[in-house]
Amino acid sequence: MPGIPAALVAGLAALVAAAEPAGRPFGPLTRIDTQGGPTVWVRHGAALPLVAIRLSLPVQDGPVPGATRVLVELGREAMGDGAAVFGGRASAERVPGFAVFSVVGPARSFDAMVALLRRAVGEPSFDADALARARAAAQRAVASMLERPETRTRALLRQRMFGDSAGIEPGIPAVDSLTPDRLRQVWSAQFQPSRMRAIVVGDLPAPVIRAAFSHWPHRSVPQTAGPPVGAGPRPHPQVMFPWAGVAYRVPASAAAAVAAELVRLRAERSGLHDGAAELWWQAGEAALVVLGSTRGDTVRADSAAAGTPRLRADLETFVADALAAATPGAVDAAARAVRVDLLLAARSPAGAAEVIGRFMDASGGGAGAGELFAALEQVRADDVRALLRAATRQHPAFVEVAP
Amino acid sequence: MRRRIGRAGGVRAAWCAVGRAARCAGWLGPAAAVMAAFPGAASAQVPPRLAATPEPEAGMVAVALRIAGGSADDDAAQSGRTQLAALAALAALQPALDSLGARAHAECGRTATGFTLLAPPGTWEAAARRFTAAIFAAAPDSGDMARARRQLEASTELENGNPTWQVRLVTRQALYGVDDPWTRPRCGVPETIGQVPDTAIVSRARAAFRPDRAVAAVNGPIDVQQAERIFDEWFGPTPLPVAARPLSPDSSVRVAERNTVTAWLGLAFPVRGDVDPEALRMVAFLLDDATRPGPDRPGLLGASVEIERHQGHAVVFVYLITEPDAAQVWSKRVAELVHRYAASPLPDAGFRARLRRFRGIRLRQLATPDARARRNAEALFSGLPLTHAARAIDALTPAAVQHAAAALGPPARGVVGPARVVNAFPG
Numbered sequence: 001m002p003g004i005p006a007a008l009v010a011g012l013a014a015l016v017a018a019a020e021p022a023g024r025p026f027g028p029l030t031r032i033d034t035q036g037g038p039t040v041w042v043r044h045g046a047a048l049p050l051v052a053i054r055l056s057l058p059v060q061d062g063p064v065p066g067a068t069r070v071l072v073e074l075g076r077e078a079m080g081d082g083a084a085v086f087g088g089r090a091s092a093e094r095v096p097g098f099a100v101f102s103v104v105g106p107a108r109s110f111d112a113m114v115a116l117l118r119r120a121v122g123e124p125s126f127d128a129d130a131l132a133r134a135r136a137a138a139q140r141a142v143a144s145m146l147e148r149p150e151t152r153t154r155a156l157l158r159q160r161m162f163g164d165s166a167g168i169e170p171g172i173p174a175v176d177s178l179t180p181d182r183l184r185q186v187w188s189a190q191f192q193p194s195r196m197r198a199i200v201v202g203d204l205p206a207p208v209i210r211a212a213f214s215h216w217p218h219r220s221v222p223q224t225a226g227p228p229v230g231a232g233p234r235p236h237p238q239v240m241f242p243w244a245g246v247a248y249r250v251p252a253s254a255a256a257a258v259a260a261e262l263v264r265l266r267a268e269r270s271g272l273h274d275g276a277a278e279l280w281w282q283a284g285e286a287a288l289v290v291l292g293s294t295r296g297d298t299v300r301a302d303s304a305a306a307g308t309p310r311l312r313a314d315l316e317t318f319v320a321d322a323l324a325a326a327t328p329g330a331v332d333a334a335a336r337a338v339r340v341d342l343l344l345a346a347r348s349p350a351g352a353a354e355v356i357g358r359f360m361d362a363s364g365g366g367a368g369a370g371e372l373f374a375a376l377e378q379v380r381a382d383d384v385r386a387l388l389r390a391a392t393r394q395h396p397a398f399v400e401v402a403p
Numbered sequence: 404m405r406r407r408i409g410r411a412g413g414v415r416a417a418w419c420a421v422g423r424a425a426r427c428a429g430w431l432g433p434a435a436a437v438m439a440a441f442p443g444a445a446s447a448q449v450p451p452r453l454a455a456t457p458e459p460e461a462g463m464v465a466v467a468l469r470i471a472g473g474s475a476d477d478d479a480a481q482s483g484r485t486q487l488a489a490l491a492a493l494a495a496l497q498p499a500l501d502s503l504g505a506r507a508h509a510e511c512g513r514t515a516t517g518f519t520l521l522a523p524p525g526t527w528e529a530a531a532r533r534f535t536a537a538i539f540a541a542a543p544d545s546g547d548m549a550r551a552r553r554q555l556e557a558s559t560e561l562e563n564g565n566p567t568w569q570v571r572l573v574t575r576q577a578l579y580g581v582d583d584p585w586t587r588p589r590c591g592v593p594e595t596i597g598q599v600p601d602t603a604i605v606s607r608a609r610a611a612f613r614p615d616r617a618v619a620a621v622n623g624p625i626d627v628q629q630a631e632r633i634f635d636e637w638f639g640p641t642p643l644p645v646a647a648r649p650l651s652p653d654s655s656v657r658v659a660e661r662n663t664v665t666a667w668l669g670l671a672f673p674v675r676g677d678v679d680p681e682a683l684r685m686v687a688f689l690l691d692d693a694t695r696p697g698p699d700r701p702g703l704l705g706a707s708v709e710i711e712r713h714q715g716h717a718v719v720f721v722y723l724i725t726e727p728d729a730a731q732v733w734s735k736r737v738a739e740l741v742h743r744y745a746a747s748p749l750p751d752a753g754f755r756a757r758l759r760r761f762r763g764i765r766l767r768q769l770a771t772p773d774a775r776a777r778r779n780a781e782a783l784f785s786g787l788p789l790t791h792a793a794r795a796i797d798a799l800t801p802a803a804v805q806h807a808a809a810a811l812g813p814p815a816r817g818v819v820g821p822a823r824v825v826n827a828f829p830g
Contacts, residue, residue: 046460047458048793057550346462
């Protein structure tokens, strides 16, 4: 997820009613209703004739683990090098809860850009070579996530907090059992244009946008129950030092974003290796997550048990430290830092589309980055302290990945 | 808008005091600025020193400064001194920028040092005033210099000495001469960074980072007059001093034996005469496209193309990683490519397809206000016309690109690799 600040990586805050005008890069947004296509939100204005489009749709693997990840890879295959023709860049990602397809390029290639996205989310051809590559890519992605202690810690915590397997359970997908028929059923049920949301950043006339996003074909495929997809292997993580993470339930709010920034500062300055704090926001729920690992003589090489409790205590201490440090001045500075991070992430059309789209996805489409941006200016130290105090009284979810 | 000389800031007053009273008296102020629409808008008697481009839709304001002076001015024994001075100046500024929600960074250069500021629209003016003051009247303390030293040592330790670094060094040595100051690493070397005394850093900052040696570009949701007011304080009516360096390329070769399993090549094409900068970039794009590794390009493992621009000249560098047996072939092939682009214009259909790709890539490179500000500052610094990027690209023709390719002189070559590779390139 390039370009998004750490404290906001998994989305942010519930958005207080927006009393102020939206931040410039985040709005105003114009909704364009299409016929038989995605819902489109447009942010006009660009210093250069460049357009960025981010298309997302909610996905879940359910009884067919790995299916949506393979479908995303097939979408990437379908786009191929198509963006290179106009000097653009295209990407496909399976992020928690969503499949995201993005393309950026010159405004005059807008139709070609939308055509690429349409190919990416359209019915896959299930060409044997492409399917084999997509399956392998999906397996690699999950294996990589499970093998690295940091990403494994994150995935397990996300599962604990949101019940979202992000396609990693029960392990590396047994993709051989993901036949074209089963994949087509998953595609038909989930890749419907009416479930998609597109963010367009750039200067284009509304009729051009509406025409490009209208009348996207979709084929309904009967949903039949197939045999359960078997669990694939679950690789052992390559861990030299213990990793751990704690997660607290917090209200999705601008105050939570500021609290996460205060905790992040404590974690970064602690000397803990890779110490980080983030606010995760998904489907209207939020979690304040603190992660890190420890190295060297703080842990006995032959036993993680000696080190992990101490690591957990450290992580929990960061939240208490942040509460103690949440003076009005510190809160103002943290809120400013979050706002600047948002502005920096959104200073290109592609960055703006990503930030706007991610916030919409996280909030279910109701709230926007602009509203968060405005709300951040209203955050009071009392709100942040109350949030952190409530967190310190919780028994947080805890995950460890030990050698 | 016009400011009387008595109201000028401290450094500007000092600038006026060094024998330029007549010019100060004729203070042109904003005449030295050029504005947004800039179809060659510099109507003043002096070349512009400020390009202010309102971009109402941008979320941040970017200020790019480019100041004459870089690693080529540092003694070999104090390599890295200029960059230390730059980083120390920014370290001193950091608390103020934090309070304004702004970020700044410095970019190493051999003949010029770049600074970029990014600030929210609401605080950019205050941030830009702090930024310019911190650079043009730098007064870093020992703590700032220690932070700068740690930062620079950490970054240079990663890059110095590896084959990528070495092929760049030998290629520059082939182009400029072995001991030429222009061959010194842009950011210094770790061995000397720790040895530069604090007093030398401060004196370097004061000697190099002077407003009379600088140009600036501002892009973002700004009022042009705001930008003018800030830089009126610093910029005088005189043109930027030009330290053009004549290049007399002699197609020399410089080699360095190294026990690598691959060969590392550099070709440095000096650019002669005035060339449309976007046409030159398209030539670089064509070279990059033609040297991208693939199954139809056996022996080629990696490539990159870079343009380095100085006052008075530019150089196109092509760097290749090849299998040892393919080094000679690819070295010749790149020179032949340039020759081919220079010999005749690209056929129209092929040109249009390539221009379409180049345009998209270039627009993406300039997607942020800071990238656009740096582009404008480079143009001012190099005496190039200020152009709107998209319009300049749209105006490219096969003939313009051919003209740009024809401006590339014979390349100097640098080679790093095992004995059998370097022995094949007579020095």
